[in-house]
Amino acid sequence: MVLKKNWQKLSATIVSIIILLLLIAMSIVLGYTGISIKTAIQSFTDYNGSNQHVIITTVRLPRAMIAAAVGACLAMAGVIMQTLTKNPLAAPEILGTNAGAGFAVVLAVTLFHVSGLQAFAWISFAGAAVATAGVYVISSVGREGLTPMKLTLAGAAIAALFSSFTQGLLSINDAALEQVLFWLAGSVQGRKLEILQSILPYMIAGWVIALIFASKMNVLAMGEDVAKGLGLKTGLVKIVSGLLVIFLAGSAVAVAGPIGFIGIVVPHISRKIIGIDHRWLLPFSGILGGILLLAADIAARYVIMPQEVPVGVMTAIIGVPFFIYIARRGFNGR
Numbered sequence: 001m002v003l004k005k006n007w008q009k010l011s012a013t014i015v016s017i018i019i020l021l022l023l024i025a026m027s028i029v030l031g032y033t034g035i036s037i038k039t040a041i042q043s044f045t046d047y048n049g050s051n052q053h054v055i056i057t058t059v060r061l062p063r064a065m066i067a068a069a070v071g072a073c074l075a076m077a078g079v080i081m082q083t084l085t086k087n088p089l090a091a092p093e094i095l096g097t098n099a100g101a102g103f104a105v106v107l108a109v110t111l112f113h114v115s116g117l118q119a120f121a122w123i124s125f126a127g128a129a130v131a132t133a134g135v136y137v138i139s140s141v142g143r144e145g146l147t148p149m150k151l152t153l154a155g156a157a158i159a160a161l162f163s164s165f166t167q168g169l170l171s172i173n174d175a176a177l178e179q180v181l182f183w184l185a186g187s188v189q190g191r192k193l194e195i196l197q198s199i200l201p202y203m204i205a206g207w208v209i210a211l212i213f214a215s216k217m218n219v220l221a222m223g224e225d226v227a228k229g230l231g232l233k234t235g236l237v238k239i240v241s242g243l244l245v246i247f248l249a250g251s252a253v254a255v256a257g258p259i260g261f262i263g264i265v266v267p268h269i270s271r272k273i274i275g276i277d278h279r280w281l282l283p284f285s286g287i288l289g290g291i292l293l294l295a296a297d298i299a300a301r302y303v304i305m306p307q308e309v310p311v312g313v314m315t316a317i318i319g320v321p322f323f324i325y326i327a328r329r330g331f332n333g334r
Contacts, residue, residue, distance in 0.1 A: 009280045012273055016287045020068065023294040027064035028056055031301050035060070062193035066255055067297045067311070068290035069196060070188065071262055073203055073252040075289025076210055076282055077245050078263025079270070083221050083278070084241045085148040088326055091263035092249035095151075095242075096158035098258035100131020101250070102184055103162040103169075109180055110173045120183055121195050121254040125202075128250035131158055136242045186259035186312020188297055199251045206247035207286065213240055214278040221276065259312045261319020262289050268326065292318070 029035045035052050043053040074092060081090040092098060104127025108114040114123065139147070139154040170180075219232045227234050252259065270285040296314040303309045 005275075009274050009284075013280070013284055013287065016284065016291065020287055020291050020294070023291055023298070024064045024068060027067065027294055027298055028060045030298055031060065032306050058192075062191060062196065063188050063297070064294065065193070066191050066196050067188045067293045069200070069203055070252040070256045070259065071266075071289035071291070071293030072286035073206065073248040073289070074259060074262035074293070075266035075270075075285040076207065077248040077252070078289075079267045079278070079282055079285045080210065080217070080241050080244050080248070081263065082267050083217050084238060085152050087148065087152055088268070089264060089323065090152070091260070092245065092253075093159060093258075093260055093263075095135045095155040095245055095249075096131040096162055097128045097245065097249040098253055098260070099159040099162035099166070100134075101125070101128040101253040102180075102258055103127055103166045104130070105180055105183065106166050106169045110169050118192075118195060118198075120180075121199060124257075125199065125250050125254035128253050129246045131162060132242060132246045132250070134158055136239075183257040185310035186257040186315070187310040188256050188293075189308055189310075191255060195255055199254050202247050203251045206244050206251065209240065210244050210248070210282050211279075213237065213244075214282050217241070217278040217282075218276075221278070257312065259293070259315055261315045261323065262293060264326070265319050265322045266292060268322075 025037075025040070028040050029037055033052070033055055035056060039052050040056055042048075043056040047053055047057070077092045077097075078090070081092065081094060082088060084090075085094070087094070101124035104123050105114075105120050108119070108123045114120075135151065135154045135158050138158070139150040142150070144150070166184075216232060216237050219227045219230055220234060220237050222230075224234060227237075249263070266285050266289045267281075270281055270288055273288075274280045274284040293311065293315065296318060297311045300309040300311050300314045303314075
């Protein structure tokens with residue numbers, strides 16, 4: 001019976017990987033400039049410097065790889081947060097990650113006149129890390145220590161605070177608004193492969209550590225008292241989980257800006273397909289997150305062609321109805 005279930009999970013994972021690879025290929029050939037599959041293959045096997053080959057190697061391929069990596073990070077961060085907070089609506093936004101990153105970028109543009117996506121990436125990563133660390137410090141204060149409810153409330157408070165600061169800065173600085181508005185909407189358009197390469201070590205570290213701690217998250221998901229009774233060092237697991245959220249969500253925001261709802265939607269779909277075992281749930285959610293963000297990015301190219309809709313808008317269109325459904329049904333995903 002166990003063997004049969006594992007085979008089903010493995011089959012679902014293999015199918016999802018195939019779909020992910022197909023969407024990466026579609027992301028390379030589809031868009032305002034139509035490119036044939038033959039031309040796409042030749043750009044890797046027999047590069048000739050033509051306009052289409054340049055578009056593939058410098059625009060389409062980096063965009064596809066960034067979308068897949070960012071989607072994976074956001075989805076895995078969502079799984080970890082929902083396990084940690086016992087909240088079915090938890091996502092990176094709940095720890096103020098997106099709000100902290102956005103505020104850091106706007107502050108840098110307003111006070112120090114920083115410009116360029118490369119600079120935005122590192123500044124937003126630092127802002128995301130500071131915001132998430134701040135939430136953990138605040139929610140750890142008190143006799144009971146770190147609890148899911150305190151973590152959720154502290155995250156909501158920090159997110160609201162940083163969002164208010166951001167809006168205040170933007171309202172008094174039109175230049176900053178013009179520079180960061182598209183970034184704040186969340187997008188993988190125009191991102192260079194160098195940005196992903198500089199952040200990729202943090203993403204990989206997050207993926208690897210998450211898989212190592214997957215079995216411990218299974219125990220933590222049983223409840224605080226049960227986990228302690230089984231000898232789990234819950235404090236250590238919570239701290240590592242918080243660091244994972246910083247690595248995963250912070251990296252994603254640093255590369256693509258604050259993209260919402262991937263971290264809410266994907267974990268619930270994954271649990272329905274693969275189950276609640278984090279050893280399967282985390283990698284499968286990562287693959288599914290990449291699939292969802294790639295599909296949203298491809299769709300964003302055609303909505304108002306020749307212009308493009310930021311992919312963050314597309315994920316919101318997908319995610320809001322799902323969010324309302326979960327809230328109304330009280331779906332706990334476990």
